[in-house]
Amino acid sequence: MSERDFFLSHLGQTTPFPFLVEVERAEGIYIYDKNGKSYMDMISGVAVNNIGHRHPKVVTALKDQIDKYLHVMVYGEFIQDPQQLLVKELLELLPKSLDGVYVVNSGTEAIEAALKLAKRVTGRTELVSFRGSYHGSTHGSMSVSGNELKKQAFRPLLPDVQFLQLNIEQDLHRITVKTAAVILETIQGDAGVRRPSVTFMKALRQRCDEVGAMLILDEIQCGMGRTGKMFAFEHFDITPDILTLGKALGGGMPIGALISSQQNLFEFTHAPMLGHITTFGGHPVICSAAAAAVQVLKTEINWQELEEKAARFELRFQGHPELTEIRRVGMMFAFDMISAERVEKVVASCMEKGLLTFWFLSHPYSFRLSPPLNISEVELNLAADVILSAIADTQ
Numbered sequence: 001m002s003e004r005d006f007f008l009s010h011l012g013q014t015t016p017f018p019f020l021v022e023v024e025r026a027e028g029i030y031i032y033d034k035n036g037k038s039y040m041d042m043i044s045g046v047a048v049n050n051i052g053h054r055h056p057k058v059v060t061a062l063k064d065q066i067d068k069y070l071h072v073m074v075y076g077e078f079i080q081d082p083q084q085l086l087v088k089e090l091l092e093l094l095p096k097s098l099d100g101v102y103v104v105n106s107g108t109e110a111i112e113a114a115l116k117l118a119k120r121v122t123g124r125t126e127l128v129s130f131r132g133s134y135h136g137s138t139h140g141s142m143s144v145s146g147n148e149l150k151k152q153a154f155r156p157l158l159p160d161v162q163f164l165q166l167n168i169e170q171d172l173h174r175i176t177v178k179t180a181a182v183i184l185e186t187i188q189g190d191a192g193v194r195r196p197s198v199t200f201m202k203a204l205r206q207r208c209d210e211v212g213a214m215l216i217l218d219e220i221q222c223g224m225g226r227t228g229k230m231f232a233f234e235h236f237d238i239t240p241d242i243l244t245l246g247k248a249l250g251g252g253m254p255i256g257a258l259i260s261s262q263q264n265l266f267e268f269t270h271a272p273m274l275g276h277i278t279t280f281g282g283h284p285v286i287c288s289a290a291a292a293a294v295q296v297l298k299t300e301i302n303w304q305e306l307e308e309k310a311a312r313f314e315l316r317f318q319g320h321p322e323l324t325e326i327r328r329v330g331m332m333f334a335f336d337m338i339s340a341e342r343v344e345k346v347v348a349s350c351m352e353k354g355l356l357t358f359w360f361l362s363h364p365y366s367f368r369l370s371p372p373l374n375i376s377e378v379e380l381n382l383a384a385d386v387i388l389s390a391i392a393d394t395q
Helices: 003-010 056-066 081-091 107-122 139-143 148-154 169-174 198-211 262-269 284-300 303-315 340-352 377-393
Strands: 023-027 030-033 038-041 100-104 126-130 161-164 179-185 214-218 242-245 256-260 325-329 332-336 358-360 363-369
Touching: 038 377, 056 284, 081 100, 081 284, 100 107, 100 262, 107 139, 107 179, 107 214, 107 242, 107 256, 107 262, 139 148, 161 169, 169 198, 179 198, 198 214, 256 262, 303 325, 303 377, 340 358, 340 363, 340 377
Parallel strands: 126 161, 126 179, 179 214, 214 242
Antiparallel strands: 023 030, 030 038, 100 256, 242 256, 325 332, 332 363, 358 363
């Protein structure tokens, strides 16, 4: 049996049409298959490898920690240097009000913990989310995600959830004294890179303050530099009550983080004790990688240069007759085409030509790009050449 047949026969699948690239190794912005073919990774493992594959500082941190110890105790009992270092690195970047960090295993686990924390702090049950949202695929995170097609087969989900329209300030009156939390991707990813207005975000923050609801900003995909700032909420001059991180935080390793005030996080410690627990959250090897990744983002990414590179890359596609709209925030792109079929053909053609792009779960007539933030101008121009060629070849 071939490796491909074994994969299809025995590993759980997510779609009927996986890419089936047989990976040999990855380095920088490239993935190499077992036949030696290279693929320029213009999706960064879906916004995970923001500093590229196997960044040397992340690899060094991993090796150093592996030589010391792996898992030693469930989260929250022992003082471990890698956890301490990661939290110190994050606190240097975060507003003073966000002074508590709870490290978990993934983005969706961070969302689950955030929903629990909001209910615990407020004593309320209602959750408010937004149409077009995506927060994960566990029961709680799916409950506050907006894609009904993806949810229907798994109902019943959490009760007491309602959805508003992004950028419609009139909807904000539906946030009331019954609302425990409002959850929003600071930049909606799966909806096709949808950016709220500054006035809407300020009005949302104000409404939450008025009624005592907690504002949860989900930056699992759009955080850690993806939008051209370390955290996407910096674009709006507001601060959430709860912030969730994941994906790129780990530098290629699996991690999530729930961030709030330490006073809020204390609520998990009593009435009942162990209000939120995790065995592998804060794993020392993962935290070592994450701390190194944060350090790289701090010291090696020039945010102004990133924005200028991204803008010049976008210009390569402006006015193209096949692209009906382009949306970009930092290095987060959505390219609309006339149909899902056109997108599928372009994505497939790009892969044949050695470039990886992808589509959106809830926005099938767009293809997405989220290249590594440290990609060079030369590499970006090469990627643009390939994508434009793929569009032309599939007309």
